[in-house]
Amino acid sequence: MNSKKISLTGIKPTGMPHLGNYLGAIKPALEMANSGQYEAYYFIADYHSLTSVHKAQELNDYIYEVAACWLALGLDPSNVTLYKQSDIPEIMELNWILSCFSAKGLMNRAHAYKALSAENESKGRDTDHGINMGLYTYPILMSSDILFLKSDFVPVGADQLQHIEIARDLANAFNHVYGEVFTLPQAKVQEGELVPGLDGRKMSKSYDNHIPLFLTEKKLRKMINKITTDSSEPSEPKDPENSLIFDFYKLFATEQQIKDLSDWYKRGIGWGEAKLELFNVINEELKGPREKYNELMADRKLIDEILEQGAAKVRPRASEFLKEVKKAIGVI
Structure with missing residues (x-):
C-alpha cells in the first residue's frame, strides 16, 4: 500500500509560461515532485481558462504549450501523473455538489472577484460588469480539483492561499453534515524566487514586462x-x-x-x-x-499520449470517490 502523501498542482493554460513562472513556481514544484517524497499529480486546468479564453484554437494551443513546457523542463510522467481537467468529468459533477455547500458570501470574498468588482466600481461601471459565473464560482471548481483526489498537500504561492482555505471550508461544511468524507488539504507555500520584470516590477503578463520561457x-x-x-x-x-x-x-x-x-x-x-x-x-x-519543447510542439502525439495515460490513471479513482460522495448525500 502506498503510504506517500498526495501532492496536487494545477496549471492554468493561458499562454507560454515566462521566466518568473519558471523560477518562482515551476522549478521548485518540479524539485518537489521529483524528490520521490510524494505521490504527485499535475493537471492542466483547461476549464479554468474558459473564464477568459473564448477562442477554441487559442485554448487548444495553450494546453499544448503548457504541457510541453513542463515536460521539457523535467516533469517525468513515470513519476508524476499529468492529466487534463476536462478529461475527468467527475470533477464537474463534484463541482455542483460542493456549490450546494458554499455560501454566496464566501464567493463574494474571493480575491479575484473582489478585485474585478472593485475595479468596476472605480471606473463607475456596474459592480458585476464583465464578470461571468465561471469566474465568480472559480474557487468552487478549484476546490473540486483538489478534493476529488483526497489531496494532502497543494503547493501554492502566498497569493493563492485563499483557494486552499476555501477548499477546506467546503470540505468541512460537507463533513459536518455527512461525516468524514473529504480529506482536508494543506497548503504548501512555495519558496521560489521573486523575479523582476523588464521594468523592475514583479514579472507579470498583466504588466507586459515578462520574458516568455x-x-x-x-x-x-x-x-x-x-x-x-x-x-x-x-x-x-x-x-x-x-x-x-x-x-x-x-x-x-x-x-x-x-x-x-x-x-x-x-x-x-x-x-x-x-x-x-x-x-x-x-x-x-x-x-x-x-x-x-520545440520537438514536443512539432509532434504533439506524445503529449496526447501522456495526457491520456494520466487521465486513465485518475478516472477510476475519481469515479470511486464520487460514488462515495453520492452515497453519502443519498442519491445512490
Missing part, C-alpha cells in the same frame, strides 16, 4: 536588451547590487560567475556587455529544454 535565441537576446538601465558610461564603475541586470544574472549564474561579473561591474562595464553576459547564462540553462 522558450523564445528563440534571437528573440531572447532582443528581450534582454529591453531591460531598463541608466545612462552611465561603460568605463564608469557600477554597483552590482543596484542593477536590474545583475539581479537577473544572480538567478541563473554560478557563485563564481556572480563574483566575476560583480568584479567587472566595479571595474566598469558597458550595459551592452552586461546584457550579453545575462543572455549567455539564461540561454545556457534553457537551450536543452527549448529544443525539447
Whole structure:
C-alpha cells in the first residue's frame, strides 16, 4: 500500500509560461515532485481558462504549450501523473455538489472577484460588469480539483492561499453534515524566487514586462536588451547590487560567475556587455529544454499520449470517490 502523501498542482493554460513562472513556481514544484517524497499529480486546468479564453484554437494551443513546457523542463510522467481537467468529468459533477455547500458570501470574498468588482466600481461601471459565473464560482471548481483526489498537500504561492482555505471550508461544511468524507488539504507555500520584470516590477503578463520561457535565441537576446538601465558610461564603475541586470544574472549564474561579473561591474562595464553576459547564462540553462519543447510542439502525439495515460490513471479513482460522495448525500 502506498503510504506517500498526495501532492496536487494545477496549471492554468493561458499562454507560454515566462521566466518568473519558471523560477518562482515551476522549478521548485518540479524539485518537489521529483524528490520521490510524494505521490504527485499535475493537471492542466483547461476549464479554468474558459473564464477568459473564448477562442477554441487559442485554448487548444495553450494546453499544448503548457504541457510541453513542463515536460521539457523535467516533469517525468513515470513519476508524476499529468492529466487534463476536462478529461475527468467527475470533477464537474463534484463541482455542483460542493456549490450546494458554499455560501454566496464566501464567493463574494474571493480575491479575484473582489478585485474585478472593485475595479468596476472605480471606473463607475456596474459592480458585476464583465464578470461571468465561471469566474465568480472559480474557487468552487478549484476546490473540486483538489478534493476529488483526497489531496494532502497543494503547493501554492502566498497569493493563492485563499483557494486552499476555501477548499477546506467546503470540505468541512460537507463533513459536518455527512461525516468524514473529504480529506482536508494543506497548503504548501512555495519558496521560489521573486523575479523582476523588464521594468523592475514583479514579472507579470498583466504588466507586459515578462520574458516568455522558450523564445528563440534571437528573440531572447532582443528581450534582454529591453531591460531598463541608466545612462552611465561603460568605463564608469557600477554597483552590482543596484542593477536590474545583475539581479537577473544572480538567478541563473554560478557563485563564481556572480563574483566575476560583480568584479567587472566595479571595474566598469558597458550595459551592452552586461546584457550579453545575462543572455549567455539564461540561454545556457534553457537551450536543452527549448529544443525539447520545440520537438514536443512539432509532434504533439506524445503529449496526447501522456495526457491520456494520466487521465486513465485518475478516472477510476475519481469515479470511486464520487460514488462515495453520492452515497453519502443519498442519491445512490
